[in-house]
Amino acid sequence: MIGVLKGLVQTWKTHWRKPVTVQYPDERLPLQPRYMGFPGLIWDQAIGEPFCTGCQVCMRYCPTQCMYVTMQDNPKQAAGESKRRKIVETFTIDISRCISCAICVEVCNFDAIEMTHAHERAGYYPDVVPDLPQLLKMSEDFRAQRGQKPARETRDVL
Ligand code: SF4
């Protein structure tokens, strides 16, 4: 009998508890600051080019092999405007296969990539494969939402 009463009390308390769920997609819970969505590429404001040199280290370490990167000679280096001899040429991430593990961020020697809050990107090919401009925009939007500058303004570059 006592057990039944305890159960009823618990049910009564739970009935009046504020719901922790929302009516998605009409409502959304706020993202936590350290939430990790999909990776984006960071723009170097000081030089006016991506931090990414296209070295492909992230591509080699990505556990789902969803990244594709190519490198080119940096025309700004030839013009004396940048110290980066190589620069990214193309960069795509198949985010339908990305597991948001952040290994690409960990292994990047140039701090060129970061985990953004980008999510809800379900769709069809090629919409789920952002290219270089789209990946740069993902980082830019992420920083704008957080009130950060688009990228660090000064940095020693290689
Ligand atoms: S977060 Fe992980 S799975 Fe996604 S692109 Fe980076 S290394 Fe690959």
Ligand code: SF4
């Ligand atoms: S994001 Fe970093 S690790 Fe990946 S290709 Fe660019 S510079 Fe290399």
